[in-house]
Amino acid sequence: MGLYSILQRSALLILVLGTRGTLCTRDTYVDYLEMSFFFDWNPPAQLYPVPVTQQCETINIKWSRGPAQGPNxxxxxxxxxxxxxxxxxxxxxxxDRLSYDWAVPFPPGTLYQICMFDKNGNTGGCQDVYTVTPSLSSQDPTCANVTLPPQLEVEGIVNNGPISQYGWIEQCTDISVVPKGGSPPYTFTIAPSLHPPYNITGDGAMNWTVTLSWASSFFISVADSAGNMWANGLLHSGGPGTTECLIGSSSGTGAHVEPAVAIGAGVGGSAAGLLVGLLSMFCVMRRKGRKERDRQAFLDFSSGADNSSLLNWHNRSQHRPESTTPIPYPDRSVGTGGAGHHSLGSSPYHVEPFVIPTEDGQRNVPSSPHSNAEAPLPIPQSLSTFSSTVGQPAVKPHPGAVYVLHHDNNAPPVTIYHEEGQEIVELPPRYPANSPPPELVSRNVSDNRRESEGNRTDGSDLPPMLQQQRRPNHIRKPAHHPHQERQGRR
Known part of the structure; x- marks a missing residue:
């Protein structure tokens, strides 16, 4: 990936993040207040709370610290x-006490919900929504009247228009309240049932995203610094809107995010990503350059002549004609740590084809059409390692070497290792009349080979076994055993 592509993608990422940050500011998530105490008015003998009270019924409200973890x-x-x-x-x-008796003054059919606060605004949460029913003890109950606070004029707006007092608000949509008077700052309170309330403070219009589960009931209210108040409800959260805001951000995962902060964070993240990308490219290019230098150093031989010989051998070996060429005796020091090595042209010895002698002991040497063949080509010393088919350890071949592997008692097969383009002629074994048994000859040959390997250092001397003069053996034809005659011919 080029530098231009990285810069282009970074600019696109900055634009996307900036747009996303601006859009995210439309949704306002707040944290609910921590519980500082708990309260209820359930009778001691009542196992489960029943959200019903009679008109003018007196309820005994009690509260205590309990397991609350909020401020004292x-x-x-x-x-x-x-x-x-x-x-x-x-x-x-x-x-100041931990209990309070209150007579419910509302007429039958009224839905009400009680929340509690202390002097500093720490909350004890909100109870469930209760329904007022007619009194069973009196047909015309009387109780103390309630004092209502001054009314604050507020405009409530939802996604589909003005807010309703008993409406269902779609989940993950915004409720916007706009105070029309009063004295700022204003406090926007959302009071869900059986849940701690939310508080948002501002000097003007305030938004809250409905992050409540399906069919949750809640009230909302706004109060200014002078004690003027406004309320709306009972409301419910509903659909068919999206519920994405409930995943990982239910009940507030943060406060209002300014567009400048969101765009700044996007630009900073893009710059950091660009820097990391440039550093990664630098490291990759540096590693590739190091590998290339290592490869060149591996191909750099000690002298220029060796390099030219290697290239000439590689180019000429592809068109090498099949001919009888001088083959040097392999250097036994190869593979044993010896430093000396020889090319094909430096050996004074030649392996000539074996010809069966005639009856008078003379050899018929045919003339080779390739007697004037070109000089042997230099072969690099680092050839592949051959291994035998009988589990012997691998042997590193010398350039131009031919290896014939025999088995015990001349058991087949006879394995021959050679390079491509060399002519191999397999001959039958011949033994002189006064020669020892083949087992003893093999043992002597092995001893001679071990001695020659220990004494020879330059690989220019032939082993004694190849310097022995071959003597033809006259074949005797028995007169009375035709079967043995055929075996002698073989």
């Missing part, structure tokens, strides 16, 4: 009651 509560305490028949919440002082 500080009295005095306050009840904030949301009712479906009012557009403002009701704030009731609960005093």
């Amino acid at each position: 509560p500080v009295p005095p305490y306050y009840l904030q009651v949301y009712a479906s028949i009012y557009t403002v919440p009701i704030v009731i002082p609960a005093g």
